[in-house]
Amino acid sequence: MATITRATRIRNPALFICDIQEKFRPVIHEFSKLIPTTTKLLRATAPLNIPIYITTQNRSKLGPTIPELTPHLSASNLIADIDKTLFSMITPEIDALLPNTRTGEQALDVLIVGIETHICVTQTTLDLLERGHRVYVIVDGVSSVNEGERRVALERLRDAGAVVTSSESVLFEILGDAGHPGFRGVSGLVKEMKEETKGAMEVFSRI
Template identity: 75%
Template sequence: MASLSRVTRIRNPALFICDLQEKFRHAIHEFPKVITTTTKLLRSTAPLSIPIYITTQSTSKLGPTVPELTTLLSTPAIQKNIVANVDKTLFSMITPEINSLLPNAKDTPLDVLLVGIETHICVTQTTLDLLARGHRVYVIVDGVSSVNQEERGVAIARLRDAGAIVTTSESVLFEILGDARHEGFREVSGLVKEMKDETRGAVESLAKI
C-alpha cells in the first residue's frame, strides 16, 4: 500500500528555507536559480498565509541569508508569517528550537515545501527528520542544489525512496490554491506569470535528475 505521504493533497503548507547564504553564492550549482524559485515561493506566502521557517549555517563563518531574500523577509506581509529564523550548527533544519515550534504531526502534520542547500546534506537530513516525525515533505526540485550537481540526483532519488514528494514550485502553488476562486488566486497567478521565464530557466536546469 502507498504511504500516506505519497497520496495526500497539500492541506497544511509551510515553507522551509535552508541555508541560502551569501558565502555559497559562487559555489553552488545554479545558485541564482535556486534564489529565483525561493523568491517566488516566499512572495506567495503572503496571499496564501503560509508559515515560514528559515535557517542559516554558522553565519559567523558563512555569512547571512542572501539580501534578495532578507529584503522580502523584512516586508510586513511576509514577516508576519515567519515562525522561526535560526542560526545552527546542525546540518538538519530540525534544531531543538525549530522542533519545539513544529505542530504535533498526529493532529496537524505539515506539508513542508523545502528549498535550499545542499541537497545531499542539509536538505536530505532535514527531510529525513521531518518524515521521521510524521510530517510530509515536498522537495522543490527547482529550488534545491549542491556544489556538485551530480549529488542532487543521488540525493533526490534517496529522498523519494524515503517517502518525500519531489515536485516543482509552480505545481505546489497551484495545488495549494486548488480553485480559481481562491482569494489568493489573482496575486499568485500574477506572480507566476511575472516570473514565467525565470521559472522555465530554473526547471530546465534543475529538474534534470
C-alpha cells in the first residue's frame, strides 16, 4: 500500500501578514526579530510575483501596521489590507478573495508570519487548512507574548497539517531554479539580510 504523505512543493504562494502592530511592539517575545523576516518576505514578493494579504487587529485601539513594513505594501500585488475584530485573518472580506478549492480552483500555498502564534496565527492556519489550502508557518516570523505558548502552538499546527519551516527555505523553494528570473533579486536579498536571518533563527528555531 502506498504511503500517504502531505509533502508537496510550493506552487501557488501567497504571503499572509497577521497583526504586526505598534501596540504589540513592547510585549511580544523578540518582536524586533519578526521585522526583518517579514521585510525580507515582503521585498521578495515583487520579483516572485507573490500576492500579499495583511490584517490588523482592532486598529483604533492597537495601532496600525508598524511603519517598517508599510513602504513595502504599496505594490500592485497587495490583495487585501483589512482591519478586523476576528482573531482569524479569514474575515468575510478575505474569504471572498481566496480561491475556492471546492469548485476546483487552485489551492494557495500560504506563507504566514505575525502574531500571536497561538491565537491569530493558529486560527488563521486552521481556517485555511479547512478550506483546502496549504499553510507554511514561518518559524522565524511568528511569535507570542509568552514564548511557551508559541512552542505549543507550533506543535499543534504541525499536527493539524501545516508545515513549519523557515523564510529562507521557502524563498529558495519558490525559486526552484537558479535560472528563475527572480533569482538574482532574491538571492541578493538573502545575502543582504543574512545576519538578521541568523539572529531570528537563533531565537525562533527552538521549538
